[in-house]
Amino acid sequence: MLLLGIDLGTSSIKVSVVDAATRKAVASTSYPTDTEREIQSPQHGWAEQDPELWWSDVQNAIQALTKAGTFNPADIQAIGITYQMHGLVVVDKAGKVLRPSIIWCDGRAIDIGNAAKKQLSESYCLTQLLNFPGNFTSSKLGWVKAHEPEVYHQTYKMMLPGDFIALRLTGNITASPSMLSEGVFWDFKKEEISEALLTAMDLDKGLLPETQPVFSVHGKLKADIAQHLGLEPGIPISYKAGDQPNNALSLGVLEPGEIATTAGTSGVIYAVTDQRYFDPLSRVNSFAHVNHGKDHRRIGILLCINGTGISNRWIKQMTDPGLSYGAMDDKAYATAVGAEGLLFLPFGNGAERVLCNAFIGAHMENIDFNLHQRAHMYRAVHEGIAFSFRYGLDIMREGGTAAKVVKAGKANMFLNKTFIQAFVNVTGLTLELYNTDGSVGAALGAGIGQGFYATPGEAFEKLEKLAVYEPDPALVTQYETIYQQWKALLDTKLEKNNIHS
Structure with missing residues (x-):
């Protein structure tokens, strides 16, 4: 059994095919291969990318692997997706992208977030959202409503970058508590979407995708897309998560007291706790980890x-x-x-x-x-x-x-x-x-979502340690x-x- 992992980064896409039994990558590639994708900045402090360019890169990367002949594509039985966090993608009912994605490092929506914080109160934001809205995805959607109302009124669904790739692969749009919390839509006291935040920003709840667990079937590969990519139709997308929770997963960092780090375009230290932790100034942020649940609290503290x-x-x-x-x-x-x-x-x-x-x-x-x-x-x-x-x-x-x-x-x-x-x-x-890397973690996450591994920890019990620096x-x-x-x-x-x- 093989698993396919897609890592949607800021500068490139990486795709890996992993043997579910050995947990080892049998093939990997990145696209583009000879350059890094640029961030467009129409104004100072803005940062955008074209979601359709992401989709083109994903297709090119997968096709490069399926055409290489190093494995049998028919053996792939699950797909996992990880992606750059906090970005906003908006589409109409036909799935057409309505504007470039406002990505993670874009600062235009800070005033929108600050206004919502004032209306909600700092206490509510910290104790229930665990974060100030800042320039997270909810604030970016609020910015679109305030400054591009014609785009907002055409919007059928808003999503994060990984949701968009899943939409193109399957035709389905879904979210999870982890994904909604990274957008600062999630109330951790009630363990549901924050109605108060939506009211404060005057956002339509119907724009949010259906919520389901991280490890679950988020859609199945469409027949026409499967043929185009050299894959079998009906393969489930059984895992989606932001790049930093996924990076922690790929390192087996799942329980309180464990920490992971990564240093790509941005750098992160990510610690897991079982407490509803918040920083009083929201300088570090708290999101639902991939294995978070109503009766199994696992919060990722992200610097x-x-x-x-x-x-x-x-x-x-x-x-x-x-x-x-x-x-x-x-x-x-x-x-x-x-x-x-x-x-x-x-x-x-x-x-x-x-x-x-x-x-x-x-x-x-x-x-x-x-x-x-x-x-x-x-x-x-x-x-x-x-x-x-x-x-x-x-x-x-x-x-x-x-x-x-x-x-x-x-x-x-x-x-x-x-x-x-x-x-x-x-x-x-x-x-x-x-x-290990993000694409391998996403592939193994798909194996967890498909039920191939009994627990998330089992998926990473063969993790290979390469070096220790003291x-x-x-x-x-x-x-x-x-x-x-x-x-x-x-x-x-x-x-x-x-x-x-």
Whole structure:
């Protein structure tokens, strides 16, 4: 039995075919292969992508695998989807996309969210939604109603990015508590859609898809699409989840006290708790985990740093587009810890929730024209990203997160020894790297949804650990000094912008 996993990322689509018995990928590919998908920014602080381009990329990736001849497509018996979180897709009754997707790092709807927070009260938002509405999906839908009423009135259903791919594959539109909570539509006290939030934003409840469990059949592959993709008709989509809950799932992080991390375009630390946790300033956010239920509370506490891999990509484009990321890492690692005083704030990718939805921009400070070379800039970027993780992790620790070990897939920024060195020693966490990724996690999630595995934990009992990195006491002391300098710089920028984080 084979399982197909689709990972809808910001810069590309990755698809993997996984053997359900061994839990190993038998084939994987990404699309596009020679570039990264761009984020369109029609105005400052806006971020959009074309959902139909996502769908085109998904088709190309699946066709590349089914035509390769490395497995029998007829053996695929379930499909799972994971996707970039918090985006908004709106379609009409015919399934036509009505506007570009307003994606996760878009900041235009903050005022809409703040108005709803004021109307609902901070207490309600924190104790029942576990988050301020901020610039999450509900606020983005409110923005469309306020600023594009002709689009809103044509809308049949709103959805998140993964729902849209499932719609194109099956013709069905569904949601789950996990997906609705990441859009800040979910009341955790009542374990249902928040009628109060819909009223505060004057949103039509009928625009929300039917709610069902994460691990359930969300539709079956249409015959015409199956033929086009080289698959069998009727394959169930038996799992859908946002990329960060899915990343945690792919690492077997399911129970209270366990934490996972990832560092793609954005960076995340994700901790699981059985409490209705909220941060008083909503700097870190709480969503229903994939295994959350009314009588089995599992909340994922999510720290997000928008400017992670995209910072590394930016410095590459600005200095030497032809240089590989591996070569950049080698140059950075050969440079002294601390980059000879160069400091980098990676906050140039939209409003940062960890900074109370502020946009302060990215900053490279203390540049000395006679001293600093490209290698120093590469190291400063890697360290600045790691320092931003530490900044957010300290907020999580204030809220009770006490884990000493964090799990990650060996991918993206966790392929870079400079970043790993900085991350481990500035956070004090032991890092375990595993042979997995989001597309593999989505495939195994489909196996859970299809009932192939008795429990979610069973799906990940053969997870392969590749490496362990532990803090070095000498480097911990050195990095602590540099981090405090970095934090003082950040505090100065926040004070200048009258931001109290």
